[in-house]
Amino acid sequence: MRRKASLILLAFAVFFAALSPMLRWYAFPRLAKIPANQYQDMVLEAKDATLLDYGTMKARKVSEVTIVQTLKGNVEASERIEKTAGRDVVVWDGLSYVQGPDGKMVSRIPERYIFDAHTQEPVHATGEMVDGDPVHREGIEFKWPFLTEKRDYEYFDAQTRTAAPIHYKGTEDFRGVEVYYFEQTIPWTKVPYPRTMPVDGVTPESLADTGTTRWYTTVRKFWVEPLTGAPVYGEEIHKEELRGGTLLGDRDKVTAFAGHVKMREDYIDYTVDLVKSNRTLVLLMTSYLPWGFLTLGILLLSLSLYLEARSRRPEDPAPAQTTEPEPVNA
């Protein structure tokens, strides 16, 4: 009976001991992925910003500029691309909608971001674009990979349509969550006008005809929770200028936008709570379950060996019988 129990325990010990590394190194990389149907929005604000008045072509101070960023997973497009890509793909249709203090549109930039659901590496397929311009993305955008490392990453900048390094600057505590701080500086770069302009009748083509060009620089800051790779907070010190051409008269340049863009407070709270909950799921797969299964496997193996040893121990000798000597007949 003990022998049978020790064999069953041995089977379970091997089961749990094998499950431990397989869960961490085989199952986790295949199961952890961005859902194809994810929908999320984000509101960022720039208080006391500078904004160009296209009527007078002069920069003016405004109380607030608001940026509403939406990302919507396009399941049909991702399934179509997966057939040729041969891997799990996510297609995010995004919109960055910028609104002035009067509620009027300042700019709207749509984009399509296609990436590997597990690694967040860009996947190149027809439809990948920023503001209608086909692009060939390198690097990440919006989200870091699961199990983010303490190193620099290539981060795609939608304004310049190019990727540039975003530098790991250290580990910090952000509202009780350990985060990696990343920073990217895009130097002054000539960028295209948005296709949708805030004034009727003004088009990117009509602006280009005046010889006036649009320039942009930014310092982008992200605080990223490393297990999920999700940014819990972001800031951008963003400046845009119009330079040269006949549009500005005798001026060399005029500020089109300048502001320190930060996430709105209620969105920070929401994001931190969401990331904390997702972080627990990742920890379950990468730490809690693998270590728990390994410990359980070792305990079961020990118990199995103990029972096996006891079953092999020789039985105690029977107590010696004291018998009367039989009488001997002469």
Place this chain on the structure above:
Amino acid sequence: MRALIAAATGLAVALALVFTLTALGSPAGETSPKPLLTTVPAHP
């Protein structure tokens, strides 16, 4: 010999479980009907 069979059984079940789980994956779901926003939402 019986110990070897027991260990092999444990390993086989672990492999089968992990391979099945990863092969099943998770359903893709459907594209959200919510629009790309052009107004500022009141709250997340």
